[in-house]
Amino acid sequence: MESREALLANIKTRQKWDFVFAVAGLLSLMFxxxxxxxxxxxLAMTGVPRINYEFFVNFPSRFAERAGILSAWVGSFCIMLTTAFCAIPLGVAAGVYLEEYSKKNWVSQIIELNIINLAGIPSITYGLMALGLFVYKLKLGQSILTAGLTLGLLVLPIIIVTTREAIRSIPNTIREASYAMGASKWQTIRYHILPYSSGGILTGVIISLSRAIGETAPLITIGALTFIAFLPTAPFDAHIPFVNFKWLMDPFTVMPIQMFNWLSRPQTEFHVNAAATGIVLLVMTLIMNGGAIWLRLRFRKKMKW
Amino acid sequence: MRRLKERLIETVLFLAAASSVFVTLGIVGILVTESIPFFEHVSIKDFLTDTEWTPLFENAHYGILPLLSGTFLTTMIALLVAIPLGTVAAAFLSEYVRPGIKEILKPILELLAAVPTVVYGYFALLFVTPLLQKVIPSLGGFNVLSAGIVMGVMIIPYVSSLSEDAMRSVPSHLREASFAVGASRIQTAFRVVIPAAFSGITSAYILGISRALGETMVVAIAAGMQPNLTLNPLEPSATITAFIVQVSLGDLPHGSIGYQSIYVAGLSLLCLTLCFNIIGLWLRKKFQEKE
Known part of the structure; x- marks a missing residue:
């Protein structure tokens, strides 16, 4: 009889600890x-009242209430474009090679190890590399092009990893069916693998751009200016070929740097501007991440192999 | 013709994959070559033992120790927040929460990692520091404590997400066996699942440490950018990364000693993160062999 009570007591203690742990887990999550x-x-309480039309079309100013983020959001937009242009093709191509072509040998092992390692390298060292290599050795200047390339290299591992995951989830039967119809390896990739993995790749691209848009440190390192009261050269010409790429070589500022600049001033009026910029940045990253989550769920539901 | 095209495409794709190796080589190469001239001015002994770091002053000192202590301190505080909370949250998500709810909770938790770091800097400086000042009235406007805590919250998702992935991949027959011999959920979690998932959890911790070491904006904004050889979290201090930002904000001529000093700082940071990554790889290998 005694042992039964001991057992019950034992069970009770353990149930108690189980409960304690569940509460601790819930509290950690809630925290x-x-x-x-x-x-x-x-951020919203401070920043939202400051956001109006003028805030988006004004240049930064000595007067807090007249300052705006025009040059900052245009700069962010141009840099995102450059980043996407250099990172997406490179990242997807690398992902395709590593999943579909590479054989298990020391070369592929080095590449894989290297990609894991790259993801752990602090972002500011990319900025130092870009300052030494792009700005001074290749003489690209402290330009939009330099910034775009830097962020492109920074997000490259994210795109490679998500591309590989997307491709890996495609079952081999698809490849075999394609080969059975006489398709070559590249045709299989071009008409089957890439279209079926496009959802996953797109998710990775959105995530990586949302990472790039908030990145501050590497851009400060390559020498982004904090006070810019002009826009990059317009990309349109009146004569043939109607577009130009002069804007790539223009100096720039971006939203996070503008926010940092306002935040490091002592006056609280500028802190309000910083909060407003922060809310714009935050809304953009949350929308991008929300979109990526939604895409992922949608494709997971649709793709039932 | 078709074979030639296939070969050509394969080569192009291989070059794309190999480009990632060139990025690493570029980073290491540039950091090393730009740092070498620095050591022609400063002896390695001074660099490692001098207790002051004032490369931009008239009377310049080049001791890395104050920057290392700042980096070490912020990282420790961040890990003290992130590792317990992240691990407990991961175990809770993996062992207690139903998969349907987990599918919703995990992405929301991961949003914490998506918030731009400069926004965290704002939060640390203008929300957490005033909050802490109510508890510790002597706390200054710039301090390591609030920067470290905010960094810790920021890296919770890195720790919890990867740990949860590792715990989920533990085969369920191990759990069932544990339940079958009468273990409770918490016993199963701590004595079966966590040891079995240890190599994955280790990589989660290592990633968290790398993030904390390399984090820049939060400390640059909230910790005050003053190199300070101290282990007191209530004082302002500077990390390696904050120093690089501080110097980059000014106008530094190419080739000056100030310019070289940010490369030396960057190289030290890279070595530090590399050490942790190697320890992580080694730990993972060791535990995988055991299984």
Whole structure:
């Protein structure tokens, strides 16, 4: 009889500890989520009243209430474009090679190890590399092109890894069916592998761009200016060929740097501007990440092999 | 013709894959070559033992120790926040929460990692520091504590997401065996699932450490950018990364000693993260062999 009571007591203690741990787990999660909420609410309460039409079409100014983020968001937009242009083709091509072509040998092992390693390298060292290589050795200047290339290299591992995951989830039967119809390897990739993995790749691209848009440190390192009261050269010409790429070589600022600049001033009026810029940045990254999550769920539902 | 085209495409794709290796070589190469001239001015002994880091002052000192102590301190505080909370959250998500709810909770948690770091800097400086000042009235406007705590929250998702992935991939028959001999959920989690997922959890920690070491904007904004050889989290301090930002904000001529000093700082940071990555790889190998 005694042993039965001992057993019951034992079970009770263990159930108690189980419960304690569940509460601890819930609290850990809540702590993280409440912090996120506090951050958003705090930023919104300070920043949202400052956001109006003028804020988007004004240049930065000595007067806090007249300052705007025109040059910053145009700069961010141009750099995103350059980043996407250099990182997407390179990243997808590398992902395709590593999943579909590479054989298990030391070359592919080095490449794989290297990609894992690259993801752990601090972003500021990319900026130092870009300053030494792009700005001074290749003489690209402290330009939009340099910034775009830097961020492109920074997000490359993200695109490679998500491309590989997307391709890996395609079953071999698809490849075999394609080969059975007489398609070559490249035709199989071009008409089957890439279209079927496009959802996953797109998710990776969105995630990587949302990472790039908030990146500050490497751009400060390559020498982004913090006060820019002009826009990059317009990309349109009145004469043939109607477009030019002079804007690639223009100096720039971006939203996170503008925010950092306002934040490091002592006057609180500028802190309000920083909060407003922060809310614009935050909304953009949250929309991009939300879109990526939605895409992922949608494709997971649709693709049933 | 078709074969030639196939070969050509394969070569192009291979070059794309190999380009990632060139990125690494580029980073290491540039950091090393730009750092070498620095050591013609400063002896390695001074660099490692001098207790002051003031490369831009008249009376310049080049001791890396103050920057290392700042980096070490912020990283430790961040890890003290992120590792317990992240691991417990991961175990909770993996062992207690139903998959349907987990599918919603995990992406929301990962949003924490998506918030731009400069926004975290704002949060640390203008929300967390005033909050902490209510508890510790002597706390200054710039301090390591709030920067470290905010960094910790920022890296929770890195720790929890990867740990949860590792715990989920533990085969369910191990759990069932544990339940069958009468273990409770918490016993199963701590004595079966976590040890079995240890190599994955280790990589999650290592990634968290790398993030914390390399994090820049939060410390640059909230910790005050003053190199300070201290282990007191209530004081302002500078990390390696914050120093690089501080110097880059000014106008530095190419080839000056200030310019070289940011490369030396960057190289030290790279070595530090590389050490942790290698330890991580080694730990993972060791535990995988055991299984």
């Amino acid at each position: 993280a989520l409440v912090t996120l909420l506090a951050l958003i609410v705090d």
